[in-house]
Every structure is written in structure tokens, then in C-alpha cells.
Amino acid sequence: MAREAGRDRAALIAIDWGTTSFRAYRLDAHGAVVDSRSAPKGILSVAPGGFPAVLEAQIGDWLGDAPVVMSGMVGSRQGWMEAPYVPCPAGLDEIASALLEVRKGVWIVPGVSCRDESGVPDVMRGEETQVLGAERSGLFCLPGTHSKWVEVRNGRIERFSTYMTGELYALLRQHSLLGRMMEEGKPADARAFSEGVARSAEPGGLLHHLFGVRTRALMGELHAAAAPSYLSGLLIGHELRSSRAREILIIGEPALAERYREAAAALGIESELLEPTCGTRALFRLGRR
Amino acid sequence: MAREAGRDRAALIAIDWGTTSFRAYRLDAHGAVVDSRSAPKGILSVAPGGFPAVLEAQIGDWLGDAPVVMSGMVGSRQGWMEAPYVPCPAGLDEIASALLEVRKGVWIVPGVSCRDESGVPDVMRGEETQVLGAERSGLFCLPGTHSKWVEVRNGRIERFSTYMTGELYALLRQHSLLGRMMEEGKPADARAFSEGVARSAEPGGLLHHLFGVRTRALMGELHAAAAPSYLSGLLIGHELRSSRAREILIIGEPALAERYREAAAALGIESELLEPTCGTRALFRLGRR
Numbered sequence: 164m165a166r167e168a169g170r171d172r173a174a175l176i177a178i179d180w181g182t183t184s185f186r187a188y189r190l191d192a193h194g195a196v197v198d199s200r201s202a203p204k205g206i207l208s209v210a211p212g213g214f215p216a217v218l219e220a221q222i223g224d225w226l227g228d229a230p231v232v233m234s235g236m237v238g239s240r241q242g243w244m245e246a247p248y249v250p251c252p253a254g255l256d257e258i259a260s261a262l263l264e265v266r267k268g269v270w271i272v273p274g275v276s277c278r279d280e281s282g283v284p285d286v287m288r289g290e291e292t293q294v295l296g297a298e299r300s301g302l303f304c305l306p307g308t309h310s311k312w313v314e315v316r317n318g319r320i321e322r323f324s325t326y327m328t329g330e331l332y333a334l335l336r337q338h339s340l341l342g343r344m345m346e347e348g349k350p351a352d353a354r355a356f357s358e359g360v361a362r363s364a365e366p367g368g369l370l371h372h373l374f375g376v377r378t379r380a381l382m383g384e385l386h387a388a389a390a391p392s393y394l395s396g397l398l399i400g401h402e403l404r405s406s407r408a409r410e411i412l413i414i415g416e417p418a419l420a421e422r423y424r425e426a427a428a429a430l431g432i433e434s435e436l437l438e439p440t441c442g443t444r445a446l447f448r449l450g451r452r
Numbered sequence: 453m454a455r456e457a458g459r460d461r462a463a464l465i466a467i468d469w470g471t472t473s474f475r476a477y478r479l480d481a482h483g484a485v486v487d488s489r490s491a492p493k494g495i496l497s498v499a500p501g502g503f504p505a506v507l508e509a510q511i512g513d514w515l516g517d518a519p520v521v522m523s524g525m526v527g528s529r530q531g532w533m534e535a536p537y538v539p540c541p542a543g544l545d546e547i548a549s550a551l552l553e554v555r556k557g558v559w560i561v562p563g564v565s566c567r568d569e570s571g572v573p574d575v576m577r578g579e580e581t582q583v584l585g586a587e588r589s590g591l592f593c594l595p596g597t598h599s600k601w602v603e604v605r606n607g608r609i610e611r612f613s614t615y616m617t618g619e620l621y622a623l624l625r626q627h628s629l630l631g632r633m634m635e636e637g638k639p640a641d642a643r644a645f646s647e648g649v650a651r652s653a654e655p656g657g658l659l660h661h662l663f664g665v666r667t668r669a670l671m672g673e674l675h676a677a678a679a680p681s682y683l684s685g686l687l688i689g690h691e692l693r694s695s696r697a698r699e700i701l702i703i704g705e706p707a708l709a710e711r712y713r714e715a716a717a718a719l720g721i722e723s724e725l726l727e728p729t730c731g732t733r734a735l736f737r738l739g740r741r
Contacts, residue, residue, distance in 0.1 A: 276671075281654045284667045309663060325667075326659040330628060338627050339619060365570050368694025369658050370615040370687070374598060378573045378614075398659070405657025 173197065173229040176222065177446035180237035181205055181289055182308075187222045189229070194447035198225075206235075206242045214243035215266065227268075232450045234272035234442065235289035238263065248276035248286055254319035255295055255445065259452040272449060277322045285325050287311050289442070293414055294320065296445035297437050302408050304434075306399075306415045306423050308333070312406050326402045332395060341376045341394065346387035351422075355389035359396020360426045369401045399426045412437055462486065462518045465511065466735035469526035470494055470578055471597075476511045478518070483736035487514075495524075495531045503532035504555065516557075521739045523561035523731065524578035527552065537565035537575055543608035544584055544734065548741040561738060566611050574614050576600050578731070582703055583609065585734035586726055591697050593723075595688075595704045595712050597622070601695050615691045621684060630665045630683065635676035640711075644678035648685020649715045658690045688715045701726055 174192040178185070183205035189198040202221055209217050214237070219226070238246035246263040253275045263271040274288035290311045294303045295318065303313040308329035314321045336342045362372055376394050379385035385393055403426055410433040413420045420436050427434040463481040467474070472494035478487040491510055498506050503526070508515070527535035535552040542564045552560040563577035579600045583592045584607065592602040597618035603610045625631045651661055665683050668674035674682055692715055699722040702709045709725050716723040 279654075279656065281651070283651070283654075283664045284671045284673070285663070286667055286670065310659075324656060324660050325663040326657075327628075327662045328659050331659065331662070334623050334627055338623050339616075362570070362572070365568075365572075366696075367568065367613060368615075368690060370599075370617050370620065370691050371613050371694055373616045373620070374574070374614040375572045378575055381575065382573045384573070401657060402659050405660055407655075 173225070175229050175447055175450040176225055176231040177443045177450070178222075178231060178233040178237075179235050179289060179292075179442055180233050180242070181235040182207055185217070185221060187225070188443050188446075189225060190443060190447050190450075194444055196443055206237055206239070218269070229268075230450050231269040232262070232272060232446045233270065234292045234446060238271040238273060238288055242271075244271060246271045246273035248274045251275060251277035251323070252319045252321050253291070254317075255448055255452070257319075258291065258295075259449050262449065270450075272446070275320055275323070277320075279322070279324070285323060287313075287323060287325065290323075291320060292445040292449070293439075293442040296442045296448075297412065297414065298444070299412060299437075301412045302406075302410065304403075304406070304408075304411045304413050304415075304423060306413070306419050310402060312408075324406070326405070328398050328402045332398050335373070335394060336391060341373065341390070344377065344380045344387055345390040345394075347391070349388035349391075351395075352386075352389035352392040353425075355385065355392040356396040356422065357425070357429055359393040359398075360400040360429045361396075362393075363397055363400025363404055364430065369397075372397055372401075395422065396426060399423060400430065403427055403430050403432060408432055410434070414439055462514070464518050464736055464739040465514055465520040466732045466739070467511075467520060467522040467526075468524050468578060468581075468731055469522050469531070470524040471496055474506070474510060476514070477732050477735075478514055479732060479736050479739075483733055485732055495526055495528070507558070519739050520558040521551070521561060521735045522559065523581045523735060527560040527562060527577055531560075533560060535560045535562035537563045540564060540566035540612070541608045541610050542580070543606075544737055544741070546608075547580065547584075548738050551738065559739075561735070564609055564612070566609075568611070568613065574612060576602075576612060576614065579612075580609060581734040581738070582728075582731040585731045585737075586701065586703065587733070588701060588726075590701045591695075591699065593695070593697075593700045593702050593704075593712060595702070595708050599691060601697075613695070615694070617687050617691045621687050624662070624683060625680060630662065630679070633666065633669045633676055634679040634683075636680070638677035638680075640684075641675075641678035641681040642714075644674065644681040645685040645711065646714070646718055648682040648687075649689040649718045650685075651682075652686055652689025652693055653719065658686075661686050661690075684711065685715060688712060689719065692716055692719050692721060697721055699723070703728055 173189045175190045177188045185204040186201040188196045261273045275291045276286045294313045305311040310326040313323040414437045462478045464479045466477045474493040475490040477485045550562045564580045565575045583602045594600040599615040602612040703726045
């Protein structure tokens, strides 16, 4: 029923097609989501040349009545087609003028690139629509496998930095000596998490602090079931401290965003949690251009 | 021939029995090495209870004519028998009084433990004999899977810190997204290594710098064959910077020690390379007590 109602009013189909998942939204003339679908059909699961067929299979019945705007890794070298990065500073105007039409009425949003003061490049794909959709100025933190820190001023991304926090956390749990002494599948341990955050502010650096996960466990001062939370706090603490931020806007999966909020509070950083779905708003505005 | 000559003069058998390798030395009455053997028979390859048999198999023909002193992970919970850690400050006297006799004439050297100013524990097994054998005061750096930084004053270990540098390097090469874009088996790239070291001194922190390995490669600014060297420089640079050292003594496998020396020079840290085999000297002195 909802879908039929949505069908009548669709003005745009917005798609967030990332590394591991595919999420599609039908938007009405006001940009409101009237229907959505998601599937574990991230670009890593799609063979080269297979993207049009996956799109058909997922939302074939939606196609034809509205333009489709897709953001995320679908525009990477491993995606449907590579959409070259738009350099910072970049707002919706710069991004809109670089949309890539991959078939009639189907557009890919380019990623954004920047260089830090030392000239080292950084890139993102997908997060730009999330931060621009929030329609706020400030320093955004988007936690994840590769956390993005994005500075937005007056509707334009000025610069950003990526942190490998989530990937390193997974690597250390799955493959390191630390992982071998951890008990998995237990609920998060709030105390161990905050001990990890506090540790990140002490001397020694991350490479040394990581070894402390092992030694504290060895000495019976950190329980195997609490060790993943301690490690998480340690890594998130180091990320937050490296950012040198005082005030941040967090967009992310709710449980993870909440952990960042707690860690930020412990480190004296003010934070505000934003809705994680604000990306459709930017896609809607891009689609109208 | 050399072995027969050595046989006559053996005063002590010194063994460095670590996680992945077994190294045995026959020492004469002056502590000089007259014969040595090594095998990839680290404690990880020995089943519980299998240690006496491995010792027999490796140096059975040496046994009986001199006491045996063993250091390293052989004294850990996963080794022959656990030799409890001696707390810092610890010199040869403290260590000698805690030697553990596991069978007649066969002794295990205990490891050393300490706590940093925040009370977080740290431990080592084997490195203590290397630094005490050097008979020098100073800040020692022993690079490796778990690099040890050891402060020695007047023959005693005052404190030390462990860095997970080597393990993280291996993890990132083997299991991370960064590893996927690296070409393996190429010679070290000196320029990429020093770029990595220089990067470690820039703002952003390690979690951010790691992502730069990917983005520089993505942008064609770092060749796949040079990426391992850049990553190595980045990690070693972060370790050296975290230590806040000005002057260090390096003991390690020659190629790795040389990389640390180069990185230290680039970061304005004075360093001196010491012979990596000085551990037998301390074992000799321990054996005489």
C-alpha cells in the first residue's frame, strides 16, 4: 500500500551504493522518503559489468518514472564506472556539475578529494552527500571502517581527513596477538571502554598503548570479555585526540555514534548526534539540478 | 673440528628460546662463543610437555658437561615452565636470584615487568639479557615484532615500554586494504621509507597517516612496490617519535636495526648500533652466579 502511494508521487530515486551494501530510497516532490529497500549487494559482491543487472533486480519496478542519483563506492574504479573526484572546496554546485550519467536518467555522484597542508591526498565517496545533506556548518565526524572528519562551511566541504580506526579495530581483533586473548560475542563493557579512552590521552602513543591490551589481560587486570571494549576505546580515543577538535557533529550508525559521543565527552570535546539518513536530502537537491 | 675444540672448553650453554626460534651457544670459561646452533623450533612449535625432548634433539650431545641457562619465551606460560616476572628496577642480581631450575643443571631466566606512571603493566622475556649483556647505561631500542625500549642505569633496568610496530606492519601488509594495493617481494625503497618517516612527524596521527598509504597509491604518487617501505617508515617514525628519545642504543637484526638508525637520524635522534649477540654475555654472567 505504502509502495503504491509512493509510486504515484516519486520525484527521485536516491541510492547509497557502498562497499558492502545497497540502499535505495524513493523520494516525493518534497524530498521525503516514501519507500526504501536495502540489500547486502555492495560493490564487492558485483562482478564487473554486473551493475545494471543488480540495479534492475533490486528496484526494476521503480525505474523509469524518476531520475536515479547514486552515491558511494559505485562511482569508484571497482564500481559501475569511475566518476573522477571533485577537489575541495566542494559544495552541491561543484558536485552537481560533475554528475556522471551511466545510462539514461541514471547518475553517479562523484567523490570528493582534498590535500592536507603537507600535500598528502585524501578521498571520500558517499560521505559528501551525508554531510551536505545535513545543511550545517561545522566539523563532522562520520565513524566507520574508515572514519571521515569533514569540515563544512556555508554549504561547502573545505577539507577532510580519513582515519583507519574501524579497519584497524577489526584487524587487531581478527588477526593479532591481542585478538587471541579476547572473548568475543560478549556485550560491550562501558567501564573498559572508558578506560581505553582515558589511556589514549596518556604518554606513549598508539603503538605502545596497543601492547597494553595484552599486558593488562596477562596481569589479570582486564577481563577477556572486556578487552574488545578497551581496544575500541583506545582506538576511538586516539582518533578523537588526533583530530584536535573541540566541537563535532557526529553522523553514524547509532550504537557506534553513541560510543564516539561518550569518548568525546570524556576527552572534553562537545558533540551533537545527527540523523544518519540525511544523505537523501543532498541527493534530492542534486537530482533537482 | 671447531665443535670438538669447543667441547673441551665449554663452561656454559646459553640458550635464547623465543616464540619462533631456538638458538644455543656453547661458551668457554671466558664467556666466548665456541659453538652455536639454531633451529626454527620456537615455543609455538613445541607441544606442551615437549620441551625436554626438543632440547635433547637440538643439543643432546652438549648436555651434561656444563650448566644450561635459557632466556626468552621458554619461561612464559606457553613455554617449558612459567618463570614469574622480576619487577623493575632489575639487574643481574635480581634476575639471578629468580632463576628457575626446570631440571638438574637447566635454568630458565625469568622475564622482567614494570609499570608506567599510569600503572599500566609491561613485560619482556629475553630482551633483558640482551640489554644487560651490553654492559652500558642508556636507552636501548630493540626493534622487532614487539619493539622494546629499555632504560638501563648502572647495570639495572629502570623501566621499559613495548611497541607493537612489527606486528602491526605484518598485519597491515597481510590483511588490510593497504596490503591489497602493495606489490610484495620487491627490494626496500629508501626514498619511500624516508617519506614515511617524515610523514610521521606531520599532524593527523597514525590512524590518519595509515590511510595516506592508500590515497597516495590511488593518486599514483606511491608505487605499489614502494608502498611497503613507506608503511615501514611511517610506523617506525611513529614509534621513534612516541619514545621522545634524543639518544638511543639499537640492538637488533642488522637490516632492521639499520632502518631504525636511518629513521632516528631523520628525526634528529642520535643512535648507535650495538652487536645483536650480546645476550650471551649476560647469560654467561648469570650462569656463574
